[in-house]
Amino acid sequence: MKKTLGKLIASPYFSFAVTLILFVILYGAGIAMYKGFMRPQVFFNLFIDNAALIIVAVGITFTLIIAGIDLSVGAVLALVCMVLAWLLANTSIPVFACVAIVLVMGTAFGALQGYIITKFDLQPFIITLAGMFFCRGMTAVISQDTIQITNPTWVAIASYRINLGVGFLSVGAVVALLAIVVAALVLGFTRFGRAVYAVGGSESSAALMGLPVFRTKVMVYTISGFCSALGGLAYSLIMLTGYNLHGLGMEMDAIASSVIGGTLLTGGVGFIPGALVGVLIQGVILTFISFQGTLSAWWTKIVVGALLCVFIIMQAFITEFKAKLSSKSSMENKG
Numbered sequence: 001m002k003k004t005l006g007k008l009i010a011s012p013y014f015s016f017a018v019t020l021i022l023f024v025i026l027y028g029a030g031i032a033m034y035k036g037f038m039r040p041q042v043f044f045n046l047f048i049d050n051a052a053l054i055i056v057a058v059g060i061t062f063t064l065i066i067a068g069i070d071l072s073v074g075a076v077l078a079l080v081c082m083v084l085a086w087l088l089a090n091t092s093i094p095v096f097a098c099v100a101i102v103l104v105m106g107t108a109f110g111a112l113q114g115y116i117i118t119k120f121d122l123q124p125f126i127i128t129l130a131g132m133f134f135c136r137g138m139t140a141v142i143s144q145d146t147i148q149i150t151n152p153t154w155v156a157i158a159s160y161r162i163n164l165g166v167g168f169l170s171v172g173a174v175v176a177l178l179a180i181v182v183a184a185l186v187l188g189f190t191r192f193g194r195a196v197y198a199v200g201g202s203e204s205s206a207a208l209m210g211l212p213v214f215r216t217k218v219m220v221y222t223i224s225g226f227c228s229a230l231g232g233l234a235y236s237l238i239m240l241t242g243y244n245l246h247g248l249g250m251e252m253d254a255i256a257s258s259v260i261g262g263t264l265l266t267g268g269v270g271f272i273p274g275a276l277v278g279v280l281i282q283g284v285i286l287t288f289i290s291f292q293g294t295l296s297a298w299w300t301k302i303v304v305g306a307l308l309c310v311f312i313i314m315q316a317f318i319t320e321f322k323a324k325l326s327s328k329s330s331m332e333n334k335g
Contacts, residue, residue, distance in 0.1 A: 013262070013271065014262075014318065015261070015262030015271075015274065015311065015314065015315065015318070016261060016262040016271045016273065016274040016277070018262075018311075018314070019260055019261050019262060019274055019277045019278060019281070019311075020277055022281060022307075023277050023280055023281050023284065026281060026284045026285070026288075027043075027284055030284060030287065030288055030291070033291075034291045036291065037287075037291065039167075040166040040167040041166075041167040041168070042287065043167075044164070044167040044168065044169055044173070045283075045287070046280050046283040046284065046287070047169060047173040047176060047177065047280075048169060048170045048172070048173045049238075049283060049286075050176075050279050050280070050282070050283045051170065051172035051173045051175065051176040051231075051234040051235075051237075051238070052077065052172065052176075052231040052232070052234040052235035052238065052247075052250075053231070053250060053253055053254060053257065053279050053282075054176040054177075054179070054180065054275075054276060054279050055175070055176050055179045055227050055230050055231035055234055056073050056074075056077065056227055056228055056231040056247075056250055056251075056254045057253075057254040057257045057258055057261075057275040057276070057278065057279055058179050058180060058183045058227050058272060058275060059073060059110075059223055059224035059225070059226070059227025059228055059231075059254075060073060060224065060227075060251070060254040060255055060257075060258050060275070061183070061258045061261075061263055061270050061272055061275045062183070062187075062196065062220045062223050062224055062227075062270075063124070063220055063221065063224050064255070064258055064259070064263045064264075064265060064267070064270055065187075065196050065197060065200045065220075065263065065267060065268065065269070065270035066196055066199045066200040066216070066217060066220050066267055067200050067203075067265075067266060067267025067268070068117070068124040068217070068220065068221070068267075069124050069125055069128060069255070070110075070113070070124065070128045070221065070224045070228075070251070071125065071128040071129050071131070071132045071251050072109075072113065072128045072129075072131035072132040072134075072135055072228070072251070073224065073227070073228040073231070073247075073250065073251045073254060074132070074228075074247035074248060074249060074250035074251045074254075075131070075132040075133075075134075075135035075136040075139070075247065076106050076109060076110075076131075076135050076225060076228035076229060076232065077228050077229075077231050077232040077235055077246060077247035077250060078135065078136065078139045078232070078243070078244060078245070078246040078247045078248075079105075079106075079135040079136075079138055079139045079232070080102045080105070080106055080228070080229045080231075080232025080233065080236070081232050081235055081236045081239070081241070081242045081243065081246045081247075082139045082142050082143065082147065082242035082243070082244065082246075083101070083102050083105065083142065083242070084098055084099070084102050084149070084232070084233070084236055084242065085147035085148070085149050085236065085241060085242025086142055086143065086147055086242060087101065087102075088149055088150075088151040088154060089147055089148075089149070089150070089151075095151060095153040095154055099233060102229055102232065102233065103226065103229045103230065103233070105229065106225045106226060106228050106229020106230075106232065107222055107225050107226040107229060108225070109131065109135070109225050110221045110222045110223070110224050110225015110226060110228065111218060111221065111222040111225060113127055113128055113131050113221050113225070114217060114218040114219070114220065114221025114222055114224075114225075115218050115221075117217070117221065118214050118217040118218055119214075124221075132251070136244065139242075139244040139246075140244040142242075142244075143242065143244070144244060146241050146242070146243045147241060147242040147243075148240065148241055149236060149240045149241060149242070154236075154237075154240075155240065157171055157237060158170075158171070158236075158237040158238070158240055162174060170237065170238075171237060172233075172234035172235075172237045172238065175230065175233075175234055176234060179227065179230065180272055180273065180275075180276050183272045184272040184273060187270070187272060192216065192219065195211045195212065195213075195216045196216060196220060197268060197269075197270075198211055199211065199213055199216050199217060199267075200267030200268040200269075200270075201267065201268035202268075231247075231250075232246075232247070235247065253279075253282065253304075254275075256278065256282075256304050256305075256307075256308050257275050257278030257279040257281075257282060258270070258274070258275045258278060259278070259308060259311055259312065259315075260274075260277075260278035260281060260304075260307055260308060260311050261273070261274025261275040261276070261277050261278035262274035263275065264315055264319070265312070265315075266319070281304075281307070282300060282304055285299070285300045285303050285304070286300050
């Protein structure tokens with residue numbers, strides 16, 4: 001029994017399992033307390049309302065797996081919303097061409113950050129912090145006022161609902177779910193995905209194994225930039241505006257979601273579906289508050305902060321437990 005428990009705790013999916021159980025408990029408590037919580041649409045709304053955060057959390061998870069970080073994601077999201085709104089309001093460029101422009105812009109910015117970090121061996125915290133200030137400043141330079149998106153095509157996409165029989169999903173929610181599936185497949189079943197985990201586990205060991213460390217790290221930040229831009233498009237479908245304070249603090253929400261979902265801040269361990277469940281936990285807490293009616297939305301931040309501390313402490317215990325198991329195993333082999 002003790003040996004089986006040890007194997008379960010040492011499993012890379014242990015943190016994800018704990019997160020999933022926590023989500024089920026929270027959702028079950030909501031159903032027990034509020035009758036409306038049982039409606040399928042309440043569950044679907046978790047994906048609709050948090051589509052942008054889900055996509056951004058995917059990109060953040062990639063960077064955390066290689067023991068990096070990207071603090072610019074919220075600012076890139078805001079810049080994408082603003083540029084898209086400005087292009088749709090002030091030019092005759094077709095909608096999907098504007099979408100392509102902002103996606104390329106976000107992806108290129110992520111690639112540039114990744115190149116600078118890797119080429120000059122700089123701290124990703126500092127470079128992406130600078131990127132955050134730059135993008136947030138550029139958003140304000142374009143306009144300090146809100147730019148409304150009134151383009152008929154974009155408004156139609158924003159209002160379109162995909163009927164599932166018992167409820168509906170928005171276009172942004174479907175894009176977010178596709179991003180989760182694609183990212184999970186890339187990390188779990190491709191050579192690049194294995195390289196990402198190897199670099200996060202030990203960059204020097206990955207280099208000795210002949211893995212393309214430089215290219216992998218640049219690609220990870222490129223993916224993060226792309227996800228930020230894609231998240232910006234999903235966010236603009238919800239808000240239908242460009243505003244320089246869009247996505248403020250979203251980088252912290254994304255990091256918290258990924259860590260709560262089982263991603264280690266020290267790198268080498270991460271699970272994309274875990275990041276999704278981490279976002280859904282935040283969504284459930286916010287839904288609790290809206291059903292309750294008298295609590296402030298800031299309680300979401302308080303609870304998420306407490307959960308984040310708990311999961312970081314749990315990760316520390318798991319890491320220590322794995323180290324003890326490894327040491328015990330090596331001593332038994334020598335014996």
